[in-house]
Amino acid sequence: MAARFNLESLPSWRIVAIHVILMTAAILAIAPFVYAFLTSIKPSPEILGAPLQPITPNPTIEHYITFWTEHPFDRWVLNSLILTTGAVFASLLLDSLAGFALAKGEFRGRYGIFLLVIGTFIIPPQAIMVPLFVQMGWIGWQNTYWGIMILIISAPFGVFLMRQFYLSISDSYLEAARMAGANTFQIYFKIILPMGKSALAALAIFKFIFMWGAFLWPLIIVDSGAMFPIPVGLGLFEGQYGDTPWGQVLAASLLTAAPVLVAYILAQEAFMKGIALQGGVKG
Amino acid sequence: MLAELQANIKTIHARIDDTSWDAFTNPDSELAWYVLVGPKLFLFLTIFVFPFFFAIWMSIHEWHMLAAEHQFLGLDNYTRMLVDSRFIDSFVNTVIYTLGLTLSVPIALFLAILINKNIRGSAFYSAAIFVPVVISWVVVSLIWMWIYNPDIGMLNALLEAVGLPTSQWTRGVRTALPSLIIIGIWKTVGFNLVIFLAGLRGLPESYYEAATVAGANSWQKFRYITMPLLKPTTFFVVLVVLITAFREFTPMFVITDGGPVTATHTIVYYFYIVGFERGQMGYASAMAVVLLIVVFVISIIQQRTWGQDVDY
Amino acid sequence: MAELEITNLRKVFGDEDETIVAVDDLSLDIEDGEFVILVGPSGCGKSTTLRCIAGLEEPTSGDVRLAGQSLLDKRPSNRDIAMVFQNYALYPHMTAFGNMAFSLEMGTDLPRDEIRRRVEDAAELLEISELLEQRPGELSGGQQQRVALGRAIVREPEVFLLDEPLSNLDAKLRSSMRAELQELQNQLGVTTIYVTHDQTEAMTMGDRIAILNQGKLQQFGTPLECYHEPNNQFVAGFIGSPSMNFLEMAYTDGVLDNGHVQYHAPQSLLDHIPPNTSNLVVGIRPEHIETNADPGDQNVINVVIEVVEPMGDRTILYTSIGEEPIIISSAEEEIIEEGSEIPIHFPPDKMHLFDRTSGESLRAYERASPLAEVK
């Protein structure tokens, strides 16, 4: 049962106070993005001269156009799309397979492998980036899509999430399938995969956000501008100029944030569910 | 005795029949499960476990990015850290940054409790506060860089407009790190909030009803029901904040480039400079090992002090 | 044909440190087409027994044979057994049709139209033909129950296993489904093992009931046998509602005594008391206690009625003899006031005698009585 508090017992001035506090927090959270957008459509002189004026009388998309035409932004977008698609699908497949085995399988070493999942959770990815960089060199994966994606695909997070979810599926579903004559793979494809759609959606969104925003590892493993995912392109672009073209920086930032924002607005439920699952928070 | 023996023989027979089934169609076959975990296990071993040991190996060698030979150094890379003032600055800054970010925990708890009172618009408030979490660090860094800009940024403009003193923000030696901490808190609150909300919604309502009947006021309910019951959730949130904050890199790289001077050097920032700009991979690996140990110790301490009754 | 023999079935869970004996040396011979109820308190090993038969659990020892052939080395899907799970285990992403067809698609190579025909036949039998295109989420509990049954029926198995199939339904639906299930089983004539902890289901549904406690078989017989001739104190207390009353009594020279009442046992009872018995337990069902005895007669006990619960057709009276609470279920129409004293009588032919230490029924011991025939 959810712990909800009785509205009737709150005096109205307290309700007003709560609204004021929460509204302030919400505005603080969103205002930078809104303000960045309003600024990105101002002509350059206004950006420099009148930072506080919220709405420009002369809205323009010049910064968006300049940025797009003067930089290989479309190439970066393409790279990021390839990377996120690849990372999301590979993760969904591998994590749901492994999560299923760890939640429902009976085999020697299951507990040991689960401990390994927990153990790799504790290893900060940054701590293994130097040797991993060298390893990628051995197999020729430096400056490749595989090399960029591999760290996100290998992360233990998804296995943990999927295992947690599959644990909540009653064994009797699998037993019924077993009695029907399904083998382990048929059970995975016909029962486990379709029954886990909501968790898979949550995982897909997480992996999408991780890959879309990944910065340090791509920065390390990529050495040519043609392979830049958007964050690397953006992060390095700003440093190229003594005099930052703020209109373009903000325009590019918002372009980058837009797909994530859209995904978030469309799939809020899945998000929250995934986070709650991740927390292992009971309830 | 005899019955037991017969039974054993029977189960052995059953086993033999068992293995004679095709391993992929026999639902009890262990092999099928190994095939399922196999790929992920392989990645764990090659992408996390092997590099983990490889990092330790590199950290006791002189390992330049371009060199073919790697001379054994023993613990030299580690002792070097102790006398490297840039590393010490980085370490201290990282600790301050991490502690600073824990401020997001009480803020998030406070907001979560308000949202959980379930007044109209709760869903909107939590969704809005969560937005900074999903936006990538690079975008967040660039937008805040503009907000903090001392000359044309809106923050100083705002302060000026209301007659308050302005600041150099990310460009001042004393103000740079606190400025980044503010961004960090701003970006983290939403995540903590959602976890706290999930925790709060899992608390049994009957406890509160019983307390209300017993005449407890809201503070007492918070102190004696919410806080103890939320302990596992709080444990998790603090752990995640500490661990992620301790390895922050992007805002330091994008906004301040570790500066002014070393004011916003963090361990991972300096690690990147040493390992990938200078190519001193042995020394960088030693830093990585330190990072690893610290993160590990945080997890252990957390487990010990807070987490006794937290089960996974 | 398809008689099911369970011999010395034993299932032990756990490792060396801690073992749980879930099923302990269970033997049952079930005839072809028989409806057997497996009943017992929660945790007594009913589900484990079913799962061993189904092949979902490997027995520690013992054998399960169907039509003379051991099932143990066969996979679950090859045992010709269908099972209905307590939570139905209907796949939420498949329609009712998909759920029912699933096992035929997985486990057989029947052609599509044969599968369709079988599913439609089963649906007709269960009166769910219009629901075939709906998903479990859109069905009521009772309808889901029928789909789950249909899923078992389409396989045309030799044996049905049902694990507490009605426990998720509300009381009213449960009683109508009880009758329907019985009729269905009659119609199909498939050997059925039905697990329940509900003793109404146990008494009304099956040909025979097997009563389990702590993994051990207590009695296997028809419902009336178990009711009238319980093997031991556990069965006596488990079957019947309200439960049988028990009184610990000392026995000397034809007199039963518990310090508060004395009971002069007639010959019919004495026949069942072995020599040298000094202590035993007397059992009497609430519905067998007579409340209209003559106060002056021998063996009549005067008790004060503490609580009266009128149920309509009968009245439940709560009283006590010494410390022991006694429940009486009286069919008398006369109204009895709380606090009043009434004379009650235990008819000797309705009394059950049990060994004080083992709890075994003393009816197994017979000196003369030709009536006491125990399996």
Ligand SMILES: Nc1ncnc2c1ncn2[C@@H]1O[C@H](COP(=O)(O)OP(=O)(O)O)[C@@H](O)[C@H]1O
């Ligand atoms: N997989 C298992 N591992 C360990 N113990 C089990 C397992 N399944 C059942 N048990 C134990 O075996 C006993 C019998 O369980 P079960 O057959 O489910 O009882 P019932 O169905 O009669 O309620 C219980 O004590 C239960 O805890």
Ligand SMILES: [Mg+2]
């Ligand atoms: Mg059970």
